[in-house]
Amino acid sequence: MNTQKVTIADVAKRAGVSKGLVSFALNDRPGVSPETRTRILAVAGDLGWKPSLRARSLSTRRSFALGLVVARNPEVLGSDPFFPSFIAGVESILSDRGQALVLSVVPSEEAEIRSYRQLVDDGRVDGVFLTDLRHDDPRIPLLTELGLPAVTLGRPDGPSPFPAVSIDDTPGIAESVAYLARLGHRRIAHIAGSSTMLHGTRRRDAFEAALCTAGLPLGQTIETDFSVAAGSDATRRLLTREDAPTAIVYANDPMAIAGLGVAHELGIRVPDELSITGFDDIDFSRYVYPPLTTVSATPVVWGRAAATTLLALIETGAADDVNLPAARLIIRGSAAAPAHTRKSAT
Amino acid sequence: MNTQKVTIADVAKRAGVSKGLVSFALNDRPGVSPETRTRILAVAGDLGWKPSLRARSLSTRRSFALGLVVARNPEVLGSDPFFPSFIAGVESILSDRGQALVLSVVPSEEAEIRSYRQLVDDGRVDGVFLTDLRHDDPRIPLLTELGLPAVTLGRPDGPSPFPAVSIDDTPGIAESVAYLARLGHRRIAHIAGSSTMLHGTRRRDAFEAALCTAGLPLGQTIETDFSVAAGSDATRRLLTREDAPTAIVYANDPMAIAGLGVAHELGIRVPDELSITGFDDIDFSRYVYPPLTTVSATPVVWGRAAATTLLALIETGAADDVNLPAARLIIRGSAAAPAHTRKSAT
DNA sequence: CTGAAAGCGCTTACAG
DNA sequence: CTGAAAGCGCTTACAG
Numbered sequence: 001m002n003t004q005k006v007t008i009a010d011v012a013k014r015a016g017v018s019k020g021l022v023s024f025a026l027n028d029r030p031g032v033s034p035e036t037r038t039r040i041l042a043v044a045g046d047l048g049w050k051p052s053l054r055a056r057s058l059s060t061r062r063s064f065a066l067g068l069v070v071a072r073n074p075e076v077l078g079s080d081p082f083f084p085s086f087i088a089g090v091e092s093i094l095s096d097r098g099q100a101l102v103l104s105v106v107p108s109e110e111a112e113i114r115s116y117r118q119l120v121d122d123g124r125v126d127g128v129f130l131t132d133l134r135h136d137d138p139r140i141p142l143l144t145e146l147g148l149p150a151v152t153l154g155r156p157d158g159p160s161p162f163p164a165v166s167i168d169d170t171p172g173i174a175e176s177v178a179y180l181a182r183l184g185h186r187r188i189a190h191i192a193g194s195s196t197m198l199h200g201t202r203r204r205d206a207f208e209a210a211l212c213t214a215g216l217p218l219g220q221t222i223e224t225d226f227s228v229a230a231g232s233d234a235t236r237r238l239l240t241r242e243d244a245p246t247a248i249v250y251a252n253d254p255m256a257i258a259g260l261g262v263a264h265e266l267g268i269r270v271p272d273e274l275s276i277t278g279f280d281d282i283d284f285s286r287y288v289y290p291p292l293t294t295v296s297a298t299p300v301v302w303g304r305a306a307a308t309t310l311l312a313l314i315e316t317g318a319a320d321d322v323n324l325p326a327a328r329l330i331i332r333g334s335a336a337a338p339a340h341t342r343k344s345a346t
Numbered sequence: 347m348n349t350q351k352v353t354i355a356d357v358a359k360r361a362g363v364s365k366g367l368v369s370f371a372l373n374d375r376p377g378v379s380p381e382t383r384t385r386i387l388a389v390a391g392d393l394g395w396k397p398s399l400r401a402r403s404l405s406t407r408r409s410f411a412l413g414l415v416v417a418r419n420p421e422v423l424g425s426d427p428f429f430p431s432f433i434a435g436v437e438s439i440l441s442d443r444g445q446a447l448v449l450s451v452v453p454s455e456e457a458e459i460r461s462y463r464q465l466v467d468d469g470r471v472d473g474v475f476l477t478d479l480r481h482d483d484p485r486i487p488l489l490t491e492l493g494l495p496a497v498t499l500g501r502p503d504g505p506s507p508f509p510a511v512s513i514d515d516t517p518g519i520a521e522s523v524a525y526l527a528r529l530g531h532r533r534i535a536h537i538a539g540s541s542t543m544l545h546g547t548r549r550r551d552a553f554e555a556a557l558c559t560a561g562l563p564l565g566q567t568i569e570t571d572f573s574v575a576a577g578s579d580a581t582r583r584l585l586t587r588e589d590a591p592t593a594i595v596y597a598n599d600p601m602a603i604a605g606l607g608v609a610h611e612l613g614i615r616v617p618d619e620l621s622i623t624g625f626d627d628i629d630f631s632r633y634v635y636p637p638l639t640t641v642s643a644t645p646v647v648w649g650r651a652a653a654t655t656l657l658a659l660i661e662t663g664a665a666d667d668v669n670l671p672a673a674r675l676i677i678r679g680s681a682a683a684p685a686h687t688r689k690s691a692t
Numbered sequence: 693c694t695g696a697a698a699g700c701g702c703t704t705a706c707a708g
Numbered sequence: 709c710t711g712a713a714a715g716c717g718c719t720t721a722c723a724g
């Protein structure tokens with residue numbers, strides 16, 4: 001209950017020094033003799049002094065907080081565990097360093113821009129995480145103009161003054177396609193994410209490149225917004241066609257799980273009559289039936305790395321890009337040799 | 347780029363008044379003539395003055411931010427869309443009121459307590475949301491001691507000085523059981539959430555009461571931690587028993603979806619041979635097959651109400667409890683008459 | 693209705 | 709190595 005009662009002045013008086021010196025001792029700055037420093041710190045401890053963050057903020061013009069503004073629509077936000085995990089990773093770094101996370105969830109791109117401006121106008125944060133990178137992402141020039149440090153998750157497609165923390169998702173898609181091709185599939189489709197998102201396009205490009213590598217004809221691709229609903233619709237369209245694919249590579253797990261539902265509904269057995277692969281390895285993926293063959297993702301690791309990088313950037317003014325281990329294929333039960341291959345093998 | 351350059355002193359000088367008066371005008375306090383106020387505000391507008399939140403924080407001892415600390419384990423956090431939606435609801439209120447949300451995700455109960463203490467030591471927030479209420483929740487005495495305003499989601503089982511914003515989930519469970527009983531089920535089991543959580547116990551109690559109302563014998567109940575993995579295990583245990591139930595009422599959708607997977611794996615058809623119901627109506631629930639009969643939840647509405655209440659409490663020092671509309675049963679495809687009933691009906 | 697001053701609790705040149 | 713003072717940009721009694 002005594003909290004916030006004792007101030008730097010109390011410590012100074014009790015230690016018989018000036019407030020300035022207490023501040024120097026606290027911040028480990030040169031100009032205080034070791035003995036004096038020790039004495040000051042001891043007095044501070046005795047008194048239970050907790051330096052006021054608000055006062056420090058005012059004089060240092062720092063907020064000791066990092067920001068994350070999320071502009072996903074509520075549905076895809078809810079069915080995708082990326083953010084909870086990413087945030088858990090971020091927090092594991094921040095909590096030990098006395099930093100806080102300010103989270104903003106906004107419904108539109110306009111609201112997103114307003115949110116960033118508000119954050120800097122209010123001096124709420126010292127830097128932000130840029131997730132879900134888009135093509136020619138408007139946030140990069142915006143933050144540059146605002147002078148707010150940032151770290152991007154993945155490398156932007158335009159010029160960027162910010163360090164990037166990346167996980168290459170190309171190998172995961174490539175492995176998925178190669179695996180399906182090896183099983184004997186020739187009509188492989190892709191249910192892609194939004195083409196406004198960098199990772200939507202990148203996974204799609206990886207899919208097409210992998211098809212090419214495997215010597216397979218170009219497959220059908222349907223673009224979605226990454227939502228469960230869109231994944232469901234796209235699957236239905238694909239499966240009710242004349243030349244329905246025998247395998248579908250999904251750009252994320254939630255859509256793949258929805259696809260599983262559609263297949264069940266249509267009486268198409270997975271993996272016997274249809275193979276599917278996902279992306280992200282969300283918790284659900286191993287508990288649906290059949291368990292989903294998918295690509296691992298490590299959002300917690302990404303969160304830690306991004307937080308570490310952003311903090312370094314803020315403190316030192318510079319930080320290197322970091323490349324995290326690529327996502328890999330995890331083979332479970334949702335893919336198998338296509339029906340005709342099986343028949344001819346019998 | 348001019349941001350944060352112009353201060354209250356500039357406005358005062360330009361308007362020919364004292365800083366104090368500018369402050370009064372800004373805060374709509376009595377003691378400024380209408381003309382003067384208008385003139386001051388006009389000057390402020392011209393100059394593009396944005397009052398410094400940091401300076402206001404220091405002198406008012408307020409942070410203009412609200413806190414949410416989440417202590418769920420990463421898995422259940424990720425598969426349950428409650429938090430993203432709840433937060434979206436909270437933000438929709440906060441953003442218009444110049445408030446920010448500081449989010450803390452912690453791995454343990456000790457870390458949780460430390461997090462709250464840190465939040466008040468640093469004066470990061472003016473109040474917090476208490477979610478996932480537990481029995482004899484230690485956070486209530488803790489926050490009382492710390493003097494931090496809070497709002498609870500649901501009513502605690504012990505004494506609490508804080509307003510509660512509640513959604514009664516009892517009717518939803520009661521309706522689920524009544525519906526299954528009406529379909530002809532007599533062996534209905536419950537896969538419950540954690541008994542340390544108030545909503546885990548409450549749903550379980552509602553289940554047992556509903557069974558009683560329906561004149562059915564006490565069903566089997568298995569307690570879990572609400573996770574997908576636990577829901578899967580519990581379902582397997584139930585279905586491989588001699589006296590396997592013909593229907594299962596799950597305490598949340600993620601577990602019900604895992605249950606669907608187990609049933610598929612065991613070759614038990616849903617709903618023909620097994621009926622299941624969920625709780626929460628998460629986005630996935632309508633896209634699995636068969637689509638899940640479940641109970642609606644409105645986390646966004648809950649978020650708005652909780653934010654409104656907490657802000658009222660902080661500003662006026664008091665706020666009333668609020669009761670939101672109860673969750674209701676949503677009938678989809680995962681429940682039907684039990685197999686033997688069907689047979690005898692043929 | 694208005695002004696001048698002190699205060700919120702730190703940090704940071706500037707002297708010594 | 710140390711002290712006294714000014715400053716960060718607001719708010720808030722206190723006088724008039």
